[in-house]
Amino acid sequence: MTxxxxxxxxxxxxxxLLAFVAAVExxxxxxxxxxxxxxxxxxxxxxxxxxxxxxxxxxxGGIDLSVVSVATGAAFLMTTTSLRFGDPWAVAIGLALGLIxxxxxxxxxxxxxxxxxxxxxxxxxxxxxxxxxxxxxxxxTRSVVPxxxxxxxxxxxxxxxxxxxxxxxxxxxxMVWGLARTGFGRLLYAVGDNRxxxxxxxxxxxxxxxxxxxxxxxxxxxxxxxxxxNTNSADLGLADTYLLPSVAAVIIxxxxxxxxxxxxxxxxxxxxxxTVLNGLLTLLDxxxxxxxxxxxxxxxxxxxxxxxxxx
Amino acid sequence: MDGVRKLLVRHSALxxxxxxxxxxxxxxxxxxxDFNSFDAQSLAMAALPLAFAAAAxxxxxxxGGIDLSIGSVMAxxxxxxxxxxxxxDFGTSLLLAATILLAGAVVxxxxxxxxxxxxxxxxxxxxxxxxxxxxxxxxxxxxPGGGAPDDFLALATGTFATPWLSNSLILLAVxxxxxxxxxxxxxxxxxxxxxxxxRVAAFRSGVAVGPSRIVAYIVGGLFSSIGGVGxxxxxxxxxxxxxxxxxxxGLAAVVIxxxxxxxxxxxxxxxxxxxxxxxxxxxxxxxxxxxxxxGQVIQGTLIVLVVMAGGLxxxxxxxx
Numbered sequence: 360m361t362x363x364x365x366x367x368x369x370x371x372x373x374x375x376l377l378a379f380v381a382a383v384e385x386x387x388x389x390x391x392x393x394x395x396x397x398x399x400x401x402x403x404x405x406x407x408x409x410x411x412x413x414x415x416x417x418x419x420g421g422i423d424l425s426v427v428s429v430a431t432g433a434a435f436l437m438t439t440t441s442l443r444f445g446d447p448w449a450v451a452i453g454l455a456l457g458l459i460x461x462x463x464x465x466x467x468x469x470x471x472x473x474x475x476x477x478x479x480x481x482x483x484x485x486x487x488x489x490x491x492x493x494x495x496x497x498x499x500t501r502s503v504v505p506x507x508x509x510x511x512x513x514x515x516x517x518x519x520x521x522x523x524x525x526x527x528x529x530x531x532x533x534m535v536w537g538l539a540r541t542g543f544g545r546l547l548y549a550v551g552d553n554r555x556x557x558x559x560x561x562x563x564x565x566x567x568x569x570x571x572x573x574x575x576x577x578x579x580x581x582x583x584x585x586x587x588x589n590t591n592s593a594d595l596g597l598a599d600t601y602l603l604p605s606v607a608a609v610i611i612x613x614x615x616x617x618x619x620x621x622x623x624x625x626x627x628x629x630x631x632x633x634t635v636l637n638g639l640l641t642l643l644d645x646x647x648x649x650x651x652x653x654x655x656x657x658x659x660x661x662x663x664x665x666x667x668x669x670x
Numbered sequence: 671m672d673g674v675r676k677l678l679v680r681h682s683a684l685x686x687x688x689x690x691x692x693x694x695x696x697x698x699x700x701x702x703x704d705f706n707s708f709d710a711q712s713l714a715m716a717a718l719p720l721a722f723a724a725a726a727x728x729x730x731x732x733x734g735g736i737d738l739s740i741g742s743v744m745a746x747x748x749x750x751x752x753x754x755x756x757x758x759d760f761g762t763s764l765l766l767a768a769t770i771l772l773a774g775a776v777v778x779x780x781x782x783x784x785x786x787x788x789x790x791x792x793x794x795x796x797x798x799x800x801x802x803x804x805x806x807x808x809x810x811x812x813x814p815g816g817g818a819p820d821d822f823l824a825l826a827t828g829t830f831a832t833p834w835l836s837n838s839l840i841l842l843a844v845x846x847x848x849x850x851x852x853x854x855x856x857x858x859x860x861x862x863x864x865x866x867x868x869r870v871a872a873f874r875s876g877v878a879v880g881p882s883r884i885v886a887y888i889v890g891g892l893f894s895s896i897g898g899v900g901x902x903x904x905x906x907x908x909x910x911x912x913x914x915x916x917x918x919x920g921l922a923a924v925v926i927x928x929x930x931x932x933x934x935x936x937x938x939x940x941x942x943x944x945x946x947x948x949x950x951x952x953x954x955x956x957x958x959x960x961x962x963x964x965g966q967v968i969q970g971t972l973i974v975l976v977v978m979a980g981g982l983x984x985x986x987x988x989x990x
Contacts, residue, residue: 422793473977474931476736476793480918481973488966495961603801606794616791648812651805659798663788 368613368668372628375661379635387642393519395638401513401521403634405430405589408527409582409601410608410626411534412575417609418538419551419568420618421468421475423575425483426605429460430583430598432490437584438502438593439494446505454580460486461576462569469568494595504591512588523585530578534623547571551618604633607658611665633658687927687943694950702957707833709953714836715904717949718826719744719913721842722897723920724927724941725850726890731924733886734866734933735785735792739800740894740920743777745807745913747898752816752908763822771895777803778891782884800917807910814909818902826903838904842942845896850938853889862886867934922973923948931977948972 384391409426416423437453444452460482467478514522538544546567549557557564582601587593612629614621636657640650699705723740730737750770755763781799785792826838853859861882864872873879897916902908920941927944929936952965 467974467978471978473974477921477925477931477973477977480921481970481977484918484922484970484973485967486970488963488968488970491963491966492961495963603797606797610790610794616794646809648805648808651808652802655798655802655805659784659788659790659795659802662790662794662798666788666790 369624369628371668372612372625372632376628376632376635379632379639383635383639383642386639390642397515397519397521399631399634399638400524401515401589402637403630404521404523404527405512405582405586406601406604406608406634407627407630408530408578408585409598409605410612410630411530411623412578412582413605413609414534414612414614414621414623414626415547415571415578416475416575417606417614417616418547418618418621419571420554420616421568421572422606422616423464423479423572423579424476424602425460425464425479425486426575426579426582427598427602428483428486428490429457429576429579430586430601431593431595432456432460432486432583433580434583434587434597435490435494435502435593435595437508438504438587439497439500441503441505442501446507449505450508450584453584454577456486457576457578457580457583458573459576461573461579464576465569465572468572469565491595502593504587504593508584508588509591510588512585513591523588526581526585530581531623531627538622543567543570548619551620553619603655603658604630607662608633611658611661613665632661684937684939687940687947691943691947691950694947694954698950698954698957701954707829710834711829711836713946713949713953714838714842715827716953717946718838718842718904719897719901719916720919720923720949721942721945722845722893722900723916724923724945725846725938726893726897727920727924728927728929728936728938728941729850729853729862729893730886730890731929731931732866732933732936733862733883734869735883735886736796736921736931737781737887737890738793738796738917738921739781739803740890740897741914741917742800742803742807743774743781743891743894743913744898744901744916745910746777746803746810747771747774747895748901748913749807749811749816749908749910751818751899751902753811755818755822755902756816758819760819760821763819767822767899770899771892774891774895774898775888776891778888778894779884781891782887785887786880786883804910804914807913811908811910814907814912816902816908817906823903823906826900838900841900845893846938846942849889849892854937858882858885863934865933919948919969920945922969925973926976 380391409430412426413423433453433456436456437449440452441449464479464482467473468475511522511526516522538547546562549562550564550567554564583598586598590597608629609626610616611632612621612625612627614625636654640653645653723744726740727737747770750773751767754766758766781796784799785795788795824837826841828837829835830837830840861872861877862885864875864877865879865882869879898913901912923944924941925931926947927936927941929941948969951968952962955962955964
């Protein structure tokens with residue numbers, strides 16, 4: 360039994376997801392329908408994209424604590440520059456923030472050998488600080504979410520298919536395919552598994568890590584932009600609540616924090632589980648603090664079960 | 671000569687951090703010649719919670735762990751104090767404070783036990799428990815409010831003998847000395863450093879790794895709860911979200927204060943002094959007419975620079 364579970368972790372995760380869905384239906388019969396599914400996918404997309412970057416860095420044994428600040432910063436930069444530079448440039452500026460922070464993370468971690476936790480903590484604080492200073496400089500600027508971003512983050516095609524899926528599904532496809540089938544994907548697993556062995560084998564580990572963190576930064580910016588399309592207003596706490604879920608989705612999805620093991624398919628299911636769980640807790644109509652406690656407890660239990668299972 | 675050099679290298683943080691603080695203080699006085707006893711006192715008060723957060727994180731990091739729930743534990747202690755002491759007298763407040771510190775130690779024990787028992791990496795566990803304790807804090811006090819009797823607040827806001835010596839400095843020094851010196855001097859402290867520097871070697875030498883890790887989290891929980899009560903004393907109210915900031919700033923102070931995140935190295939004094947330096951930065955920026963929010967940027971930059979310098983030093987040593 361345990362052996363089967365260990366081989367088929369994705370199947371177990373999907374069963375778990377179905378169990379949560381069943382719980383939602385049990386608590387409030389009739390909830391599970393097309394609209395519910397559409398909503399769940401819509402809300403899962405930003406988390407799924409954030410978790411994509413987190414998966415990439417965790418596969419190499421790292422972690423990125425700056426994703427939340429980058430997501431918020433990218434969204435904030437985009438909404439405040441769209442009137443002045445036009446929508447396409449505003450989006451580009453937002454994404455550029457992700458790329459820059461990602462590159463700085465990469466240089467620190469890959470070249471100067473700073474621990475990922477400390478490096479991304481530092482850059483996260485820097486990004487947040489810079490955005491706060493920036494927000495006070497431009498108080499008079501009107502913040503506008505470009506129309507197509509609003510559609511991307513909250514629109515539905517034919518009243519059913521969330522538009523953000525058209526972004527998330529390609530990203531997911533590239534992630535799954537890239538991790539399994541490309542040299543870069545293989546290198547990420549190899550570096551996470553044994554950095555020294557990779558260096559001895561002649562791999563330029565620093566280039567792999569640099570690219571890895573840069574991609575993570577850009578994905579965080581993309582997630583922030585999708586998120587602001589959903590909320591339709593950029594405030595400085597936009598993505599604050601996403602730090603734990605972005606890490607938890609990856610861990611629950613079976614990627615080891617020590618690197619070398621896991622994949623994005625698991626993170627997708629992890630993101631869906633967390634989104635359904637969030638909906639479930641909302642349905643219980645419990646006060647916000649209770650919701651927060653339950654959410655954290657369930658994440659902890661899932662992570663523990665998973666660690667026990669795969670160790 | 672070699673002995674002196676060794677001593678200097680070994681205690682570089684103990685010598686370097688006070689120096690850095692003196693430099694920063696001198697710079698502050700240079701920028702702001704009117705620096706008076708009131709400024710000194712507000713600096714001490716502002717640094718108090720951060721210093722305890724740094725001490726809490728330092729103990730856990732020395733044992734080779736990390737605790738991302740410190741800010742939330744501080745928030746719990748902060749709102750517990752403000753909620754229960756609002757209409758209490760001085761004596762009752764002291765009793766309540768003692769109870770809250772005990773609760774802090776218990777919360778630390780829970781965090782540590784979860785890390786040890788679940789075998790989930792400590793980063794993940796404490797990120798999650800931080801979320802949970804944050805919920806608990808909101809449950810105790812939904813909106814900022816509450817209070818404590820004035821004579822209790824005066825334990826941190828008052829001054830002792832001269833207006834330059836804030837009570838909060840005494841509170842900090844006494845707490846750190848009473849908790850850390852016995853731990854550091856005992857076998858327990860040796861075990862913390864042992865499991866931090868090499869867990870396997872410590873295990874093979876007969877150190878009970880699990881219990882020792884839990885001890886680190888208990889001491890951390892204790893420091894966090896003092897920080898939380900200190901926050902109540904210096905701000906006069908409880909605020910369920912105020913503590914959260916201190917997780918990351920505390921970690922920053924630990925890194926700057928010379929505690930290696932790899933574990934087994936450094937002490938509590940370095941991070942505590944670093945907390946004062948980090949508190950001085952935004953106020954210096956205000957004196958310089960620069961947006962104090964740049965303080966956060968500088969804090970982030972400092973963390974990165976300090977760790978990079980450490981990494982480069984290690985590289986240089988290996989090359990030699």
